[in-house]
Amino acid sequence: MSETKPVVRLKDLAKYYQRGSEVVKALDGVDLVIDGTGMVAIIGPSGSGKSTLLHLIGAMDRPTRGEVIVAGQALNGLPEKALTRFRRQTVGFVFQTFNLIPNLTALENVTLPMEFNQVPKEERLRRAKHLLDQVGLGHRLTHRPGELSGGEQQRVAIARALANDPPLILADEPTGNLDTEYGQKIYLTCSPGRRSVSCSPRHSP
Numbered sequence: 001m002s003e004t005k006p007v008v009r010l011k012d013l014a015k016y017y018q019r020g021s022e023v024v025k026a027l028d029g030v031d032l033v034i035d036g037t038g039m040v041a042i043i044g045p046s047g048s049g050k051s052t053l054l055h056l057i058g059a060m061d062r063p064t065r066g067e068v069i070v071a072g073q074a075l076n077g078l079p080e081k082a083l084t085r086f087r088r089q090t091v092g093f094v095f096q097t098f099n100l101i102p103n104l105t106a107l108e109n110v111t112l113p114m115e116f117n118q119v120p121k122e123e124r125l126r127r128a129k130h131l132l133d134q135v136g137l138g139h140r141l142t143h144r145p146g147e148l149s150g151g152e153q154q155r156v157a158i159a160r161a162l163a164n165d166p167p168l169i170l171a172d173e174p175t176g177n178l179d180t181e182y183g184q185k186i187y188l189t190c191s192p193g194r195r196s197v198s199c200s201p202r203h204s205p
C-alpha cells in the first residue's frame with residue numbers, strides 16, 4: 001500500500017436510520033483521515049456510532065451522505081460485486097457479536113474466507129491452524145462456536161479476520177470478552193505491518 005495515500009479517508013460521512021416517523025442520526029458529518037501503518041482506536045460511549053462507523057469503512061453498509069475512501073478506493077460508486085471483492089481482499093472485520101457460522105468448527109470458520117479467495121486447501125489448513133494457535137486455540141480446532149466460551153469465540157473471530165492477511169483490520173470492541181493478558185496478545189498479533197482500526201468504550205485493551 002502506498003505510504004502517501006491515506007488508508008482511510010472519510011468526508012462528511014452521515015448515516016441516518018429511519019424508524020417510522022423518527023430519524024436516528026447515528027453519524028452526522030464525520031471527517032477522518034488515517035495514514036500509514038499501526039493502530040488507531042476509536043473511543044466513545046455505547047450508542048455513539050462506533051459500530052456504524054466501522055461498518056461503513058468495511059463496506060458492510062452504505063452511508064446516507066458523504067464519502068468513504070479506503071486504500072485509495074472510493075466505495076460510494078462501487079457496484080455490489082466490487083464491494084464483495086473489497087470486503088474479501090482489503091479488510092478483515094471482527095464483529096462485536098462475532099458472527100461465526102454456528103455449524104462450522106473453529107478451524108472451518110477460519111479457513112472459509114481463504115476458500116472464497118481460492119487459497120489451496122493445504123495452505124488454508126496450515127494458515128488457519130497457525131492463526132488459531134497464535135490466539136491460544138490450538139486445542140479447540142474442532143469445537144463449534146456453541147462449544148466455545150465468549151472469549152474463545154472472539155479469538156476465533158480475530159483469527160478469521162486475519163486469514164486472508166488483509167492490509168486493514170477493522171475490529172469492533174475486539175477485546176471486550178477477553179481478559180487483559182489475552183487482549184494485549186491479540187493487539188500484538190493484529191498489529192505488525194498493517195493498519196488496524198478498533199473501537200472501544202474505554203481506553204485500555
Ligand SMILES: Nc1ncnc2c1ncn2[C@@H]1O[C@H](COP(=O)(O)OP(=O)(O)O)[C@@H](O)[C@H]1O
Nearest residue numbers: 017019024026045046047048049050051052053
Ligand atoms: N438499524 C438501526 N436502526 C435504528 N437505529 C439504529 C440502528 N442501528 C444503530 N442505531 C442507533 O444508532 C446509534 C449508534 O449505534 P452504534 O453504531 O451501534 O453505536 P456504538 O457501536 O457506538 O454503541 C445508536 O443510538 C443506535 O441505537
Ligand SMILES: [Mg+2]
Nearest residue numbers: 050051096172
Ligand atoms: Mg458497537
